[in-house]
Amino acid sequence: MTKTRRLRLLASLGGALAAGAGLGLGELTAALAGGTSPVVGVATHLVDMAPGPAKDWAVKNLGTADKPILIGVVLLGVTVFALLGGAIGAWKPKVAVVMTVLLGLLAILAAATGRTLAANHFVQVLPGIVTLLAATAGIIWVLRALNLNPFGGGERRKAAVAGGSKQHASGNQLATGRNASGDQLTDGRDASGNEVADGPDASAPAGFDRRGFLVTTMALGAAGVGGLVVSRVLPNGVSEATRTGIKIPGPASRAGAVPAGVSADVAGASRFVTPNKQFYRVDTLLTVPKIDPRNWELRVHGMVDHDLRLSFADLLGRRLIERDITLTCVSNEVGGPYVGNARWIGVPIAEILREAGVQAGADAVRSTSVDGLTIGTPLKALTDGRDAIFAVAMNGEPLPFEHGFPVRMVVPGLYGYVSATKWVVDIEVTRFEDFSAYWTDRGWSVEAPIKTSSRIDVPKGFAQVKAGPAVAAGVAWAQHRGITKVEVQVDDGPWQPAELAAQDTIDTWRQWTFRWNATPGNHKLTVRATDADGQVQTADRAAPRPNGSSGLHNTVVMVE
Template sequence: MTTPPRLPAVRAAATGFIAVIAALGMGHLVAGLLLLPSASPFFAVGNAFIDRTPTSVKNFAVENFGTNDKPALLIGMAVVLALVGMGIGLTSRRSAVPGMIAVVIVGIVGALAVHEQSTGSSSLLAPAASLVAGVGTFLGLHRLAQPRVTTVEPGADQPPVGSLGRRRFVLGSVVAALGALVAGAGGFALARRVDVTASRRGIGELIPTTPAPPIPPGAAFPELGTPPFITPAADFYRIDINLEVPQLRAEDATLRITGMVDTPIELTFDDIRSMPLVEKTITMTCVSNEVGGPYVSTANFIGVPLLDLLDRAGVQGDAQQLVGHSADGFTLGTPLDLLRATGRDAMLAIGMNREALLPEHGFPMRTVVPGLYGYVSATKWVNELELATYDVKPYWVERGWDGQPPGVVPIKISSRIDSPSSFQQVPGGEITVAGTAWAQGRGISRVEVRFDKEDWRPAELATEVNPYTWRMFRLTTTLAPGQHTVTCRAYDGANVMQVQDRLRLINPGPVPDGSTGWQSIVFTVA
C-alpha cells in the first residue's frame, strides 16, 4: 500500500491561503449581486468583531487610527485570514481532510456573522457560495499540490492519481487567485450599481423656506489656523460602525414613525422634501473626541423639525425616548425630554450646506439633535423613528453606555489650540495663538490663555453665531526665544469653567461621558 506523499510546506500554505481568498471573493460577489453588502462574510465578520469589541479597545483604535480605524481593522482582518489560511494548509500536508473541516468551520463562522448582521434568508446565499468556493478551491489545489511520485511500492502499477507536478499547481493557483480577485472586485462594483450620485444630483440645490442667519464676518480665523466656520461636507468628521457605507437612493427612501404614537405614519423622501424646510447652523461633536481632538465640525443642516413630524403622529404620554432605526440595522435612542428642550432646532435633515447629504453622512436622511453627543442624537440613513420607553435598548445602551437621563450629559465645555501646532517652531516677534471652543446649548462666554506659568490672559473671541455652534478665539503676544507651553480653557454662557482634570486619569477613555481637561502644547520661538 502506498504511503500518501506529504505536500511541500510552501504548496500546502499556498493552498490554504488561496482557498480562503477564493471563499471571500465569491462571498463578496454574491453579496454584491444581492445588493446586500452586509451579507459579505468578510464585512459581516468585521461588523461582528466591532459589535463585540470592548469600549477601551474602540477608544484605543479611534485615538491611534482616527477615521482610519476601519481600514486598519480591514487590513488586520486580511492579515489574520491570510495566516489562518496558511495554517489550514500546513495542517493538511498529509491529508486534505483536516483542511476541509477547517474551511467548513470558517465558513460556518462567516454564515453566523451574516445571519446576525443581515435580515432575510437571501443574505445567507453569500456565505453559502463562499463555503462552496472555499471547499472546492481547497480540494482542487490540494490535489494539484501532490508531488510527482518517483518511486512506486511493489505491486503498484502506476503513481497515485493526483501527482500532477509543480507547474500545474502553479498554474492552478494563479487561476484560482485571479478568479478570487476578480470576484471580489466584481462584488464591490455590483454593490455600487445603485447610482447614489445620480440620486443626489437629481435633488439639486436645497433652498430652505426658513434660512439660517448668514455667518457674520469675523466668526472664524482661518487665516490664523482655525478651521473655517462652516465645515465643507467632505471634511465633516465621520464616526460610525460601518465598514461599508450604505448605498441608498432618495427615490426609494421612506420614513416610518411608529411605536407609542396615536397614528403611525409613513413618509417618502419627496413628502419630506415638499414640506417647509428650515436651515440650522449646528456644531456636532463625537463623545469619543479626546482633548484637543478633531471630531467636531459645523454645518448648515437643512430639513424638517423633528417635533413637527412627531406632532403629526401624536406622541403618547408614556413615551420616553425616540429610537432612530438605520437602514444598516443600527439603532439610537434620544431622550424625549432632551429632544423637546431643543425645540425646533432638532431636525430630520436631508441636506448639509445647501446640498443633499453625502452617503457617508447619512444620505438620504438623518437626525440631528443639537447639544447632545452623536451617540444619542444622530441616526444616519434613518428609515424609522420609534417612540418607546427605556425598555427598548438601542445599540450603544446594549453595550453598556448610558442612554437615559440623568446619565446622558450635554456636550461638555471644550477648547483646543489650533495654532501653533505641537512642537512647531515659529518666527520671533509677535506670535498669535488661535483656537476653537464649544459648549453646545450654552455657548462660550470667554476663553483664557496661559503661557508657561504666567497669569491667565483673556483671549479675543470671534463673533458668536448661536449657542449651538463653536466659537473661535485668538491672542497675540511677544515671547522670548526658546521653548514655551501654552494652555487654554473656556467658560460657557453661564460662566462655568471648563473642567481641568483629564477624564482619562480616572476613566479608561471619554466614552460615554465626553473627555475633559485643559489642552496644553509645547512650541518653540526662534
C-alpha cells in the first residue's frame, strides 16, 4: 500500500471516529439535559420534510420499523460523510474541518427549527453544540497526529502526502532528486543503486505519530461508544414502575358489561379487546416521551371566557368515565392492521370546555403534543354528546408510554390525525380558518369522519382450506354509527349475509363469521359492511390520502 493511500485511509478512519465521538457525547448530553438528540433531531426533520407519498409508503410497507430504519439511514449518511471528509483531509485538512463543522451545524439547526421535548431553547440545541465542539476537536486532533495540521505546516503536509523526503540508508538527509554530490537519484535509490529507506517505518506517512494516532483514535472511539451506551442506560424521564404505580380512581360512570357473544369464536380472528402491547402505534416521534405526571400540565385557552391550567392530579380528581372505543388510523389501507379496540378511562372533554366557556364563533380545537405537533378537531365532535375524553387509562392500567402517557385524547368516530393527540399539553379553542395543523399542512383533509369498513381476518390470503364446510371471520367498524350488516361474496356470486357477533356499543368494532361450502379450486372471498345509517361500504377503491382508504377487502383461498 502506498503512503498516500495509507494516509487517506487513516485520515478517513479518524474522520469517522471524530464524528462518532461527537454524536456519542451529543446523545449523552441529550440524556442528561433533556435536549434534542442530534440523530433524532435530524431524523425528525427528515420526517417533517418528507413528501406525503414517501410517508404513506413508509407507513404501508415498513410499519413501526420505519423509525429504526430512518435512524439507521441517518447514521449511515453521517458515517459516509465523515469517512469522505477524513479522506479529503489527507491533502486538504481545512476542508475536513469544515465538513465536520457542517455536521455539527446540521444537528444544531435541526434542533433549533424542529419539534422538541426540551424545556427551553438553549437546552434544546445544547446536544448539537456539544456534537459540533467534540467532533471538530476530534478531527483536528486526528489531523495533527497524522502531521496534517489544518492551521499551519503546509510544506510538511505536502511532503507527507507526497511520501516525504527521502533518507539514505545511513540516515543522512538527501536532497530531492539528487544526492549530496549532485548525482541524479532514481526513485528510491541512490546513484550507486542502493535502496533509500523512508525512515523507521517505510509504510508510514512522513511525520506520522503512530502512538499519538493510536491514542487519539482509541479516545475518540471510547467517547463515541461510551457516550452512546451511557445515554441509553441513564434514566430517561419517569420509569415504568412509576407509570404502573399510579392509582387511577374508579370511574363515576363505568362502561356497560360487554355482552356475551361479542367475539367471533374462530381461531385467528381478532380479539374483541386489543391488548395494549398489540395495539397499533402510528406517530411521528422517533423516541417515546416519558413525561413525569407531576410536572405535566394541560393549558386550555383561546376563544374561551376563562383560561384553565390543569395538573394530572386535577384530572384524576374530576369525574372520570369508562368507555369501550375503537380507534382507527387514517393511514390504514383496506384490510390493514391499524385499527384496535380498547377500554379507556378519562375526563369528558366537553365538561372542561364548558367550564372554560366556549365563545361564539369557535368551530375548532387545536391540540398540541409535548413535542409541538398540532392536531385540529371539529369543536362539534367534542361537545355533541359523544364520549370524547382526555384519557388517562387504557385496558385497566395507566396509559402506556407509547400510547400517550400521562394524557391523550380519544374521540369516537374520527380518524386519529384529527382527534387522538397523544402526550397532549395544550388545547386552544379557535376557528379552522385561523390555523392549520401538522397533517393538514401535508395534504390531509381538515375533517375526517371514519368510513364504514370491514376486514377478513381468516382465512389469510392464499391459505389452504379443505373442501367442505368452511368458515371465514373478521371485523367491521363505523364508529359512532355502528354496524348493522356484513355480507360476504364468494367469487362473483351473490352477496350472502354473515353472522354478526353481539354489538357492544356503536363506538366499537363488530365481529362477524361466515360459513360456506368450499369446493376444490381457488376462490376469492370479499366482504362489505353496512352501517346504522344504511350506508353500504363502497367498492370504489381509494388510497388513505387525503381522508381514509375505501374499497372492499378480499382474500384468495386454495381449496383442496
